[in-house]
Amino acid sequence: MRIKRLSCLSGAEAARGVAVIIDVFRAFTCAPLLIRLKARALLLEADIARCLSLSGDAVLVGERNEEPIEGFDLPNSPLLILRSDPTRFTGRTVVLRTTSGVAGALVARQKADAVLLASFINARATAAYLRACGASVVSLVAMGTHGETPAAEDERCGDYIESLLGGGSYDHIAAINEILASPSARRFYAADKPYLPAADPAICLQRDLFAHAIRAEADGDWVRAIPQPSGSGTPE
Numbered sequence: 001m002r003i004k005r006l007s008c009l010s011g012a013e014a015a016r017g018v019a020v021i022i023d024v025f026r027a028f029t030c031a032p033l034l035i036r037l038k039a040r041a042l043l044l045e046a047d048i049a050r051c052l053s054l055s056g057d058a059v060l061v062g063e064r065n066e067e068p069i070e071g072f073d074l075p076n077s078p079l080l081i082l083r084s085d086p087t088r089f090t091g092r093t094v095v096l097r098t099t100s101g102v103a104g105a106l107v108a109r110q111k112a113d114a115v116l117l118a119s120f121i122n123a124r125a126t127a128a129y130l131r132a133c134g135a136s137v138v139s140l141v142a143m144g145t146h147g148e149t150p151a152a153e154d155e156r157c158g159d160y161i162e163s164l165l166g167g168g169s170y171d172h173i174a175a176i177n178e179i180l181a182s183p184s185a186r187r188f189y190a191a192d193k194p195y196l197p198a199a200d201p202a203i204c205l206q207r208d209l210f211a212h213a214i215r216a217e218a219d220g221d222w223v224r225a226i227p228q229p230s231g232s233g234t235p236e
């Protein structure tokens with residue numbers, strides 16, 4: 001297996017083989033949680049007007065440059081998702097719109113053979129899927145902040161996944177220390193913006209709570225995030 005390490009939206013454009021789009025803060029921590037809360041379908045969409053066209057029929061979750069979007073139901077926050085009434089998601093279509101993770105996954109789909117959505121909470125399942133599917137080329141894309149600036153949490157999650165695939169070593173305590181001191185974590189600590197709750201980093205740094213890799217796949221005119229059976233590896 002050849003592993004390429006890439007960053008940000010430019011990295012998502014360059015991804016080939018199986019692209020693993022890593023967004024720890026916060027899109028691809030939110031995505032597994034929404035699936036776990038029994039969303040019927042989780043759609044990934046960058047275009048805000050298209051998201052709003054489903055308003056009322058679907059639950060709209062997301063942000064634009066980390067700010068809430070008018071007409072959406074929830075920001076891109078794991079804490080606020082977990083604090084919601086779970087029946088809000090059960091059996092519903094949920095649309096996720098985010099500036100880095102969702103945008104990166106949609107860009108990567110143009111040239112990669114397959115696209116996986118990853119964070120610490122499904123990293124081990126993602127690595128298991130990559131091994132099981134016999135991927136020959138894997139692009140680990142750390143999406144960073146605004147899709148433009150590399151961020152410690154995504155780079156270290158890339159290290160963790162790479163180590164699970166047999167490359168390099170990984171120390172989660174050292175990673176937590178670095179991530180919590182980084183600008184992308186510090187923006188949560190002031191707790192002065194309800195859409196940036198101080199508890200979000202703690203949730204996002206939990207490892208391997210979710211046993212499924214998640215693939216981004218076309219579903220009609222939409223792109224859907226689909227959990228893969230654990231231990232599976234659909235061939236490329």
Ligand SMILES: O=C(O)[C@H](CS(=O)(=O)O)OP(=O)(O)O
Pocket residue numbers: 023025026027028063064065066076098099100101102143144145146147
């Ligand atoms: O909501 C977030 O934490 C980020 C904001 S930004 O893209 O870094 O501006 O969104 P995400 O796409 O989950 O990284």
